[in-house]
Amino acid sequence: MHIVKQLMAIPGVIAAGEYAYRGDRFSYQGELSDEFARMASILCRANTLTVNLQSEIIDASAENCGCRPVQGWIMRGAQVTLCAVGNYFAFIETRDELLNDVMTIMRAKVGDVHEDLLVSLYARLGGDTNEPLY
Amino acid sequence: MNLDKMMEVPGAMAAFTYTDKGELQSHQLREGTELTLQVLDMLARSCVANLAIAGMEARGWEALTGQAGFQPLEGFSLIGLEWSVVANGTCGMVVRNRDADYEAAFDAVQSA
Amino acid sequence: MSLKKILVLDGVTAVCRFGDDGGVIEAEGLLSQEWMDHLAKYAQWYRRVVSSNTDLLSLFSQMPGWVPSRGWIVKGAATTVCGVGNVVCLVDNAEGSLNQLMQALGKAAHE
Numbered sequence: 009m010h011i012v013k014q015l016m017a018i019p020g021v022i023a024a025g026e027y028a029y030r031g032d033r034f035s036y037q038g039e040l041s042d043e044f045a046r047m048a049s050i051l052c053r054a055n056t057l058t059v060n061l062q063s064e065i066i067d068a069s070a071e072n073c074g075c076r077p078v079q080g081w082i083m084r085g086a087q088v089t090l091c092a093v094g095n096y097f098a099f100i101e102t103r104d105e106l107l108n109d110v111m112t113i114m115r116a117k118v119g120d121v122h123e124d125l126l127v128s129l130y131a132r133l134g135g136d137t138n139e140p141l142y
Numbered sequence: 143m144n145l146d147k148m149m150e151v152p153g154a155m156a157a158f159t160y161t162d163k164g165e166l167q168s169h170q171l172r173e174g175t176e177l178t179l180q181v182l183d184m185l186a187r188s189c190v191a192n193l194a195i196a197g198m199e200a201r202g203w204e205a206l207t208g209q210a211g212f213q214p215l216e217g218f219s220l221i222g223l224e225w226s227v228v229a230n231g232t233c234g235m236v237v238r239n240r241d242a243d244y245e246a247a248f249d250a251v252q253s254a
Numbered sequence: 255m256s257l258k259k260i261l262v263l264d265g266v267t268a269v270c271r272f273g274d275d276g277g278v279i280e281a282e283g284l285l286s287q288e289w290m291d292h293l294a295k296y297a298q299w300y301r302r303v304v305s306s307n308t309d310l311l312s313l314f315s316q317m318p319g320w321v322p323s324r325g326w327i328v329k330g331a332a333t334t335v336c337g338v339g340n341v342v343c344l345v346d347n348a349e350g351s352l353n354q355l356m357q358a359l360g361k362a363a364h365e
Contacts, residue, residue, distance in 0.1 A: 051199050055196070058191070058195060059192070062184075062188040063220070065188075066181060066184045066188070069180055069181070073177065075220075077223055079222065080221040081221060082217075082221070084218070084248050085211050085213065085215055086212070086213065086215075087210065087212075088211030090212075093221070104245060107248070108242075111221075115239075
């Protein structure tokens, strides 16, 4: 089963999808409008780039310390949590026994993310990169 | 800040606290871990940066979409290849991905 | 503008043009090859992260003028590193003029 469908089948998952380089290519399912999904995509890209930069810096000071390549990140809010693994994201409710299930499925289904994640994100670059994002 | 409590979380390899500028204040390392003080020092700074950006995103997202839910922010986690960092406020911890219990880790940094 | 013209500006100790993969295209200055490689790589990362952050600012502020991002400056106690487009340079704070330098980097980046 496709990972997004599988995530959406879990009670408490609000929306899930894939994001790309600039937020102009994305796909999703669930309770998000197109505009909100585009915003989520931009936000996911920002966090993914940031954590990748940090992992390079940490790795430069302690080689093979286990943080590279970055697999993803979690942003936990009071009622909503946003998780990303590779170029997949999921909005889920913040409640007991959901985050671990979602992360287990995302890690297992997406598989280990390799160093080429950003290359592949960049390869999907399309449209006008100078377009205003508002 | 209760480092002992954070170290009780399944898979915990390190627990630490830092100032709001990201300077490492206190830490505990699991015996035998390959993590070093130097790595924790870097991680503390990355925790501050990530929580600040996540806070800005939470605020911006809620203002623009009109949807509540992210604020107050309860933490941010960076998931590395072998371990993850979970942080909130001025506390952070490193958990081994193999046995990671993210919920317990977020709860621990919440109440620590 | 050639990188040599940037290197002769007051306070500049190293300048480098890098590719989309973070590799050095050309470099001038006092850094070793190894450190020039590091500088190029981090400059490319910084460029990406700053571009992401300006995307967020653009999105959340609903204001024009943020994107596409042009550059960044990190000012340290004695040294500053700044990048515009795909050119990055190191400058000694005591001797350099940041305004003059950013202008020159802007010209070099658009070549």
